[in-house]
Amino acid sequence: MRIFSGIQPTGRKHLGNYIGAIRQYVAGQDRGDAIYCIVDLHAVSVAYEPADLRRYLYDTTAILLSAGLDPNRSILFRQSDVQEHTELCWLLCAVTAHGELNRMTQFKDKSAKQKDLVSAALFFYPVLQAADILAYKTNEVPVGDDQRQHIELTRNIAERFNERFGDTLVVPRHNIPEVGARIMDLAAPDQKMSTSASTDQGTVYVLDEPKAVLKKIKSAVTDSGTEIRHAPDKPGIANLLEIMAAIQNKKIAEVEQAFAGARYGDLKVAVAEAVVAYLAPVRERYLELRPDEARLEEILSAGAERARRIASATVAEVKDRMGVGPKPARS
Ligand code: AQP
Numbered sequence: 001m002r003i004f005s006g007i008q009p010t011g012r013k014h015l016g017n018y019i020g021a022i023r024q025y026v027a028g029q030d031r032g033d034a035i036y037c038i039v040d041l042h043a044v045s046v047a048y049e050p051a052d053l054r055r056y057l058y059d060t061t062a063i064l065l066s067a068g069l070d071p072n073r074s075i076l077f078r079q080s081d082v083q084e085h086t087e088l089c090w091l092l093c094a095v096t097a098h099g100e101l102n103r104m105t106q107f108k109d110k111s112a113k114q115k116d117l118v119s120a121a122l123f124f125y126p127v128l129q130a131a132d133i134l135a136y137k138t139n140e141v142p143v144g145d146d147q148r149q150h151i152e153l154t155r156n157i158a159e160r161f162n163e164r165f166g167d168t169l170v171v172p173r174h175n176i177p178e179v180g181a182r183i184m185d186l187a188a189p190d191q192k193m194s195t196s197a198s199t200d201q202g203t204v205y206v207l208d209e210p211k212a213v214l215k216k217i218k219s220a221v222t223d224s225g226t227e228i229r230h231a232p233d234k235p236g237i238a239n240l241l242e243i244m245a246a247i248q249n250k251k252i253a254e255v256e257q258a259f260a261g262a263r264y265g266d267l268k269v270a271v272a273e274a275v276v277a278y279l280a281p282v283r284e285r286y287l288e289l290r291p292d293e294a295r296l297e298e299i300l301s302a303g304a305e306r307a308r309r310i311a312s313a314t315v316a317e318v319k320d321r322m323g324v325g326p327k328p329a330r331s
Helices: 015-031 050-067 084-093 098-102 105-113 120-134 145-165 210-218 235-248 252-258 264-289 293-322
Strands: 002-007 033-038 074-078 140-142 173-175
Touching (some): 002 015, 015 033, 015 050, 015 235, 033 050, 033 293, 050 074, 050 264, 084 120, 098 120, 120 145, 145 173, 145 293, 210 264, 235 252, 235 264
Parallel strands (some): 002 140, 033 074
């Protein structure tokens, strides 16, 4: 089984990214043929600083390695190193409806936040994401809940391509975790924890110092009641239960039961300490790995070489089916 996912090199990775996606990536290495891509071409779809992009790319690479991605057991690479992604994106635009892209909620949300320019790249972002996934004939895409609509679109694009040009692409399915698929902002628990949209005090970054993590979680917004329950009218408590369940690999009901009769403060302290213990080893490994950019570069370029071999075969097949370019020589 082939597993593929991409992650943005924008800013610092947060607990939502870690629980919703990164730890699934690590687990994927034991479940199949795992390929992970740091999507720098996606990052240029919104305002950014070129020097920051390179720095963040290394930050993200080091975070993924620190979390447990092993370049000997998976492929880790930088999207822009494999040009087949952009070529396939254009080819897939031919079977993507403009109206479908118009309906993407991420485009609506992110375009509303752009101050100077709503780029065409932001509009085409989901097609590039589809190309990323389909280039590897991916079966399963580990993502958080916010990516559900994009994976649905990827499936539609693959199905439409296959209907129009003959069976070529694998129609992938998402792997959205049962627990922790949408970690919420601690200070505004009606909003997703997010790199660009959430509050700093409500966002736990993977690289936050333990003191900062404790402070943010102990100050988490809760409701005025007293009962510890995972319910829609208790978004703050539900979020803390969800974080705890994800970290402890338990069901939410089990965590609810463990805290039955406890006070909100007890839950906050327990979650804060659990998150600190969970992230501390990642932070320590990160501090060791991050300075050696030459080594990070080596890992990314070796990954790109392996990725290119797979992606170029798919693109050649897609072009042939579409009648684009010369007829390939048959051996
Ligand atoms: N709050 C979240 N809870 C669970 N999973 C989440 N993901 C993102 N936020 C949460 C998942 O993390 C993976 C990597 O995301 P990304 O960094 O590539 O970009 P994103 O989805 O746009 O994440 P952000 O941090 O929320 O950034 P912006 O500011 O761009 O919106 C994805 O699988 C995502 O589902």
